Amino acid sequence: MAKRKERPAPPPARRIVAVSPDDGAAIDLKQPELAAMLAWLVPGLGHLYQGRTRKGAISMGVVTVIFLLGIWLGSGRVVYASWRQDDTRWWFVPQAGIGMVAIPAVIQSMAINGPSREPFWLSGWLAPPLHDGQLVSRRFAERLVQQDSYLEEGDFFDRPPYRQFRADQISMWHHELGRFFELGTLYTVVAGMLNLLLIYDAWAGPMHPPKDKHKKKSDEPADEDQQAAAESNANQPG
């Protein structure tokens, strides 16, 4: 009877583990790249995926609260993507540390500057401010006049099939919000930057203190003991 060919054993499953600097326990990072992506999309979600439940929940709460405080202080106007020469929104770069707002903001920016001339979400949420001479769809122009108290019909020229904005919306926002525009920007920027640290933690585990520090501390008592032993040997008669 012919011997059945044995299949080669499958390679061991890849297991990425970090070490807790507190108690030396292993931290199973599962798929670190996926954890990092989840952490970028929603703060703390990467940690929850890895089973680091408490840390993930608190991180999610802390970063989300700071971000939402920023949105509230800025009346929802401080997060948008704009690369125009007179309104390059560099603050969007750190704000993009949180994917769940970065992606919609980019979509809104592309849509309003695209052929449709209106944002994907018609409320204008996360959409960049209109500038002088910008063409927008009639539908969006009517929506803006309805929902924003400082905008009037007279702020738009008729340019069929579009309407042309004749003011500067960013100036209007600054005038309306005052210092709260900057405060809201600050809060959302800080939240985005803090999430970058959490993404790293989800990808690689906690950062360890330098090894030399630990080695020095553990070596010192041994050196002292050796010295004491040498001195007592030297003091013994004979």
Added chain:
Amino acid sequence: MVPSPLLIALLLDRVPLLLFSLPLIAAASYVFAATHHESPTAIWWATVEWAIWLVGILGVVLLAVIVFGRMV
């Protein structure tokens, strides 16, 4: 020693700044601690330590801004 009215006025003028900066300091302290530790107890104590450091550093910066602002 009683602080001068001027110093009190300068500090009170900064109350909004202090109010709005405290949540940011607390959040930053927690995240800095959480990225260096894993156990909840260690994270808590490291958060307190980081908060003290951040308040101290930012306090010195604020003091320098006030002093240099008055000199100009």
